[in-house]
Amino acid sequence: xxxxxxxQQAHPLLDPPPFxxxxxxxxxxxxxxxxxxxxxxxxxxxxxxxxxEGCVRGAAGPGTTALNVVTGPYGQTFxxxxxxxxxxxxxxxVPYHTAATAAQVAAxxxxxxxxxxxxxxxxxxxxxxxxxVAAIGExxxxxxxxxxxxxxxxVAAEPLLPExxxxxxxxxxxxxxxxxxxxxxxxxxxxxxxxxxxxxxxxPRHSYxxxxxxxxxxxxxxxxxxxxxxxxxxxxxxxxxxxxxxxxGLDTVVARHRTAAEATxxxxxxxxxxxxxxxxxxxxxxxVATTLRTxxxxxxxxxxxxxxxxxxxxxxxxxxxxxxxxxxxVNHYGPHATAEAVGACLTAxxxxxxxxxxxxxxxxxxxxxxxxxxxxxxxxxxxxxxxQG
Numbered sequence: 001x002x003x004x005x006x007x008q009q010a011h012p013l014l015d016p017p018p019f020x021x022x023x024x025x026x027x028x029x030x031x032x033x034x035x036x037x038x039x040x041x042x043x044x045x046x047x048x049x050x051x052x053e054g055c056v057r058g059a060a061g062p063g064t065t066a067l068n069v070v071t072g073p074y075g076q077t078f079x080x081x082x083x084x085x086x087x088x089x090x091x092x093x094v095p096y097h098t099a100a101t102a103a104q105v106a107a108x109x110x111x112x113x114x115x116x117x118x119x120x121x122x123x124x125x126x127x128x129x130x131x132x133v134a135a136i137g138e139x140x141x142x143x144x145x146x147x148x149x150x151x152x153x154x155v156a157a158e159p160l161l162p163e164x165x166x167x168x169x170x171x172x173x174x175x176x177x178x179x180x181x182x183x184x185x186x187x188x189x190x191x192x193x194x195x196x197x198x199x200x201x202x203x204p205r206h207s208y209x210x211x212x213x214x215x216x217x218x219x220x221x222x223x224x225x226x227x228x229x230x231x232x233x234x235x236x237x238x239x240x241x242x243x244x245x246x247x248x249g250l251d252t253v254v255a256r257h258r259t260a261a262e263a264t265x266x267x268x269x270x271x272x273x274x275x276x277x278x279x280x281x282x283x284x285x286x287x288v289a290t291t292l293r294t295x296x297x298x299x300x301x302x303x304x305x306x307x308x309x310x311x312x313x314x315x316x317x318x319x320x321x322x323x324x325x326x327x328x329x330v331n332h333y334g335p336h337a338t339a340e341a342v343g344a345c346l347t348a349x350x351x352x353x354x355x356x357x358x359x360x361x362x363x364x365x366x367x368x369x370x371x372x373x374x375x376x377x378x379x380x381x382x383x384x385x386x387x388q389g
Contacts, residue, residue: 128291180241
C-alpha cells in the first residue's frame with residue numbers, strides 16, 4: 001500500500017457526489033422526452049433484462065394468453081418467462097433472416113381471439129432484423145391486447161414512439177445506440193399497463209422485479225424519496241449520455257446508425273469472399289447491427305477469431321448458439337456508428353477470409369461456383385460512398 005494515499009482521499013469514481021431523488025426524477029423525465037411520451041418512466045437499476053422480466057411477470061400469469069413474436073433469442077426468452085408465469089403462449093416464429101409483419105400478427109390474433117398480451121422485440125441485435133412496431137401496434141391495440149416492447153437495441157438507432165404506436169410497456173437500455181452504460185435501464189408504462197399490473201395477483205411484490213413497488217413507493221409519493229440507494233455512477237453516465245444525444249440531436253444520432261447499416265451492407269456486397277447480408281431485405285435489417293452469412297465451408301466463429309486476433313477492439317462477434325458457425329455480427333452502434341469502424345471491420349473480415357482461403361483445405365466458396373475474390377479497396381470505397389450519401 002502506498003503510505004501517501006489515505007482512505008479519506010476523494011476519488012472521482014469512488015466518491016461521486018450524492019445522486020438526489022430530484023436528479024433521479026429529472027433523468028426519468030429526460031428519458032420520457034427521448035421517447036416522446038407522457039407515460040410514467042421508471043429507471044431500473046440493472047441491465048435491461050431486469051425490467052423486461054419485471055414487465056412479463058407483472059403483466060402475465062395463469063389465465064393470460066400471450067402472443068409472443070419470435071424473431072431472435074430475446075423473443076425465445078420472453079416465451080420461456082411467460083410459460084414460467086403460467087401463461088398460455090402462442091408463438092409466431094419468423095425466420096431470422098426476415099422480420100415479422102402486421103399481417104402475421106393480425107392473422108394470429110384472429111385465430112386466437114383470447115390473446116390479451118403481446119410481446120415483441122423492436123430490433124434484434126443478435127440476428128440483425130427489426131420489426132415494424134407502428135403497424136403491429138395498431139393491430140394489437142385494435143384487438144385490445146396489452147403490448148410489451150423490447151426496444152433496448154432500437155432506441156436512438158431508429159424512430160421509437162411507444163405511446164403513438166400503442167405500446168404499453170416499453171423497455172430501453174443505454175448500452176447500445178445511446179452509447180451509455182450497461183448497468184441501468186428504463187421502462188415506460190401506460191395507464192392501461194399499470195391497471196393490468198395492479199389487477200394481477202401474481203405480479204411480483206416486495207421484489208426487485210416489481211414495477212408496482214416502484215409505482216407505490218416512488219411515483220405515487222411524488223418521487224421525493226428513492227426506494228433504493230441510487231446507482232450513482234450509472235446514473236451519472238446515463239445523464240451524460242443524454243447530454244451527448246441532446247447536443248448532437250436525436251435525429252442526427254438515428255441517421256448516423258441508419259447510414260452505418262447502409263454502408264456495412266454496401267461494403268459487404270463489394271468485398272466479395274462469399275460474405276453476404278444475413279437479413280435478406282434491407283428494409284428488414286436493423287440499423288444497430290448488421291449480420292452476415294459466411295459462405296459454405298467457412299466457419300463464422302473462426303473468421304471472427306482471426307479478425308479479432310489482428311484487431312481485438314473491433315465490434316465484431318460470431319452468432320450465438322447454433323448460429324455461431326454461419327453468422328457474423330458487425331455491431332455498428334454507439335461510438336462504432338462511423339465510417340472508420342465499418343471500414344475497419346470489413347477490412348479485417350476480408351483479410352481473415354483471405355487467410356483462411358490461403359491456409360486451405362476448406363474452400364472459401366461452394367466448389368461448384370468460382371471463388372469470389374476479395375476486394376478490400378472496393379469494400380472501403382463502397383463504405384465511403386454510402387457514408388457520403
